[in-house]
Amino acid sequence: MAQTKTILRALAGEPQDVPPIWMMRQAGRYLPEYRATRAQAGDFLSLCYNSELATEVTLQPIRRYGFDAAILFADILLVPQALGADLWFVTGEGPRLSTVTTQADFDALKPADDIHDTLAPIYETVRLLTRELPPQTTLIGFAGAPWTVATYMIAGRGTPDQGPAHALRQENAALFEALLARITEATIDYLSMQIEAGAEVVKIFDSWAGSLKGEAFAKYAVEPCRQIVAALKQRHPAIPIIGFPREAGDAYVGFAKATGVDCVALDNSVDPGWAAAHVQVDGCVQGNLASAHMVAGGQALVDETRAIVRAFAGGPHIFNLGHGITPDADPENVQLMIDTVRDNKS
């Protein structure tokens, strides 16, 4: 049957006059209705594990803006938590985790197939969403890429340069690779369960891929992603996969071929004209307006949005930001971006 959902058409390789649009972190603190539901839930993690409220916040940006896709409300750090790491969020600072830096820390982790008890509420959120979303809206599931998840597990927090993870991979490659393999295995099962619950697309977030270069990028960004894609394609051949090796630079070229993803998400450091010539030649791309425009708005937002739409008009494209929208964004600028994309036929 011919695909009618615009996101699925783009992922199948079809160029469209008006590209489909959604936005990273579209359910987030810039929206007053999100802040209200989050306050009702208590804290961020309680919101992630409360299927009814997580469904509600996932639906909020769909109701307000009519995005073409909804992304499951959860977090990439739920997988480490399901593997046995302690996880908490410090207001204004970000995530904190118990660290994995020794063999004993690693041995204390749970096996990959023990994650599902913890993650069951996430699968329930997916099931609720499949019932509640409008028929034209695509449901996207997601997980963190093994490297990015490992950087948090090793450091116990976000770091500017992923120093602790780079140190471990150089000083104890065997332990580092065992950790990466455990996360990879858990991620395959986690995404597979999201798909079985009703996710129509999955996205793999490698937010810190840009700190890996050359051989290390091939081993720790490309290879785990390739393994996840191969396993998922075997189990669920019809489900498209988006890869996001953020700030990969020149390594965006060939990433889709090397990993098997159906679409590559571009961060806003990438020039759209360059990406159309070197990345979009291999298939669908997603991106890549700078999130700062959602704060500043105005003519620059309109001009840049149009330039991105035009640059990618010759091939399959999903419009998005280059990274998540920030809490200080103005909800009206989001509407302006959407109106500009949907009016842009010139």
Ligand SMILES: Cc1c2[nH]c(c1CCC(=O)O)Cc1[nH]c(c(CCC(=O)O)c1C)Cc1[nH]c(c(CCC(=O)O)c1C)Cc1[nH]c(c(C)c1CCC(=O)O)C2
């Ligand atoms: C690195 C990373 C994380 N989480 C995620 C990444 C990869 C993408 C990226 O680079 O941003 C991915 C993520 N996090 C969240 C989603 C939900 C779906 C979406 O709307 O995009 C997704 C896909 C919700 C969230 N995850 C988080 C929030 C804010 C929590 C709140 O309400 O206070 C949301 C809506 C918290 C979070 N979660 C994480 C951090 C570092 C933080 C703290 C920073 C911050 O406060 O913005 C880990």
